[in-house]
Amino acid sequence: MGTSAEAAELSKLPEGRPAAAFPLGLPVLLVRRGGEVYALENRCAHMGCPLAAGKLDGYVLQCPCHDWRFDIRDGKFLDAPELAVKIYAAEIKDGKVFVRLP
Ligand code: FES
Secondary structure: OOEEEEEEEEOOOOOOEEEEEOOOOOOOOEEOOEEEEEEEOOOOOOOOOOOOHOOOEOOOEEEEOOOOOOEEOEEEEEEOOOOOOEEEEEEOOOOOOEEEEE
């Protein structure tokens, strides 16, 4: 379900460095990690800071504003997993990253 939208060229996504993208104008954060690409909403679940400016350690992304930490695989806030940022399914096709948006 949803719409598949092109978000980035895979070659422009460096391993382990969060990158902002705007498929269909939506703020999405892409992270290439271990042969996979993860896509999350680029807005912190706390106060909406852009997570693309955060620091990545393994699969844990730390928000640049108040240091909340999220798992990029499921979007969950590590200290309270009932809070999370939205995640989107990402797919690599013909060297491009597509994300499935609602
Ligand atoms: S806005 Fe991200 S931790 Fe506060």
